[in-house]
Amino acid sequence: MxxxxxxxxxxxxxxxxxxxxxxxxxxxxxxxxxxxxxxxxxxxxxxxxxxxxxxxxxxxxxxxxxxxxxxxxxxxxxxxxxxxxxxxxxxxxxxxxxxxxxxxxxxxxxxxxxxxxxxxxxxxxxxxxxxxxxxxxxxxxxxxxxxxxxxxxxxxKGEMSVGLLAGLADRQLSLALAAIHERAHEPWQLTSLARLACMSRARFTEHFRNVVGMPPGEYLTRWRIGMAQNLLRKGLPVKVVSAQAGYTSAPAFTRAFTTMVGCSPRQWLKEAAPA
Incomplete structure (x- = not known):
């Protein structure tokens, strides 16, 4: 795709x-x-x-x-x-x-x-x-x-300066972003993402922040939580969602979700359902 x-x-x-x-x-x-x-x-x-x-x-x-x-x-x-x-x-x-x-x-x-x-x-x-x-x-x-x-x-046009589209237009960052988007469940580390982009860890971190507007780790978490929200809307149980979103356990996923969203997955789904 x-x-x-x-x-x-x-x-x-x-x-x-x-x-x-x-x-x-x-x-x-x-x-x-x-x-x-x-x-x-x-x-x-x-x-x-x-x-x-x-x-x-x-x-x-x-x-x-x-x-x-x-x-x-x-x-x-x-x-x-x-x-x-x-x-x-x-x-x-x-x-x-x-x-x-x-x-x-x-x-x-x-x-x-x-x-x-x-x-x-x-x-x-x-x-x-x-x-x-x-x-x-x-x-x-x-x-x-x-x-x-x-x-x-x-x-x-390639005129974006900071943001996701700018990252996708960047020849090196696009390789790491594509990996996150397509295989979010894999145990990505800063080193492995930097290797995909053919950059050092320090250079990758700095370049990612400057172009995308946030650190690589934050982007990975945001992408995983966003993907998890879509899966929760489809009715998948938290245990299944946590694995597909790349978390080693349901409690670890719940902690990350709560930190990012401000409430637990079940509470978020309850409040989001009417919308």
């Missing part, structure tokens, strides 16, 4: 369209740690405002995406109107999701600069204008597709 597919399969997200049509007012979006906001502009003008950043005016078809739910305001100038499609992108674990953290705080792409993403965006605009039944479901699914393409596009 390729790198982006394995990540999307592990770190899930879901798109839900909440506005589709003509807009001629203003709307403020408070900070939302649980979901990002995707704004697709079919026709402008639209002005986006965010504390600490210059206002962004969009007149042509484009995409504006706030992956970590940063507070922002969307305004239509007096006397004008715009055609918009807006969606909430709910990442599992919210802003802590590595996919959300790997993207910039705000991503702006004009339609004429989107390459392969342009076809998906045009499909979205066409479906949004259609009165056919099933439109809402199709729009949600197309937003899902667009998000995967956005991640692939950022990965291919």
């Amino acid at each position: 390729d790198k982006i597919s394995s990540l999307v399969g592990r770190y899930s997200f879901r798109a839900r369209v909440f506005f589709n049509g003509v807009f001629c007012d203003a709307n403020s979006f408070p900070e939302d740690p649980a979901a990002g906001q995707l704004h697709l502009i079919r026709s402008g003008p639209v002005v986006f405002r965010q504390d600490g950043a210059e206002p962004l005016r969009v007149d042509e078809p484009a995409m504006v995406f706030y992956p970590r739910g940063s507070a922002h305001t969307l305004e239509i100038p007096d006397g004008a109107s715009a055609i918009l499609l807006c969606a909430h992108i709910s990442f599992e674990d919210g802003g802590a999701n590595p996919l959300a953290r790997a993207l910039p705080d705000r991503l702006y792409q004009p339609l004429n600069e989107m390459g392969a993403l342009r076809q998906t965006l045009e499909l979205l605009f066409t479906e949004a204008a259609s009165p056919s039944q099933g439109r809402e479901v199709i729009l949600d699914r197309l937003c899902d597709v667009l998000m995967v393409q956005v991640l692939r596009n950022e990965f291919d």
Whole structure:
């Protein structure tokens, strides 16, 4: 499985369209740690405002995406109107999701600069204008597709500085990350991971922290606990989950899980089940 597919399969997200049509007012979006906001502009003008950043005016078809739910305001100038499609992108674990953290705080792409993403965006605009039944479901699914393409596009450009995608784009770190992702159950040590990356322990630790944004040991633990959460949701018992996540015993897994999440696996599952 390729790198982006394995990540999307592990770190899930879901798109839900909440506005589709003509807009001629203003709307403020408070900070939302649980979901990002995707704004697709079919026709402008639209002005986006965010504390600490210059206002962004969009007149042509484009995409504006706030992956970590940063507070922002969307305004239509007096006397004008715009055609918009807006969606909430709910990442599992919210802003802590590595996919959300790997993207910039705000991503702006004009339609004429989107390459392969342009076809998906045009499909979205066409479906949004259609009165056919099933439109809402199709729009949600197309937003899902667009998000995967956005991640692939950022990965291919190689412009990420810190984060999981940057690590996967790094020729040496990607070897260690792939091993963790594909064989999390193995008894990985710093030495064995550094050997996979063809680096010394000290150099590997420093480079990993600088590129991915956390030490290798913390990343390994986060990946294992995240994988365990998916297995727990599927109904597997704690003893089985602990082994598949790379822990030598259920008590050791429970201690690591509690330290990372703040509650035991069974308590977490009980609280997560309604969501």
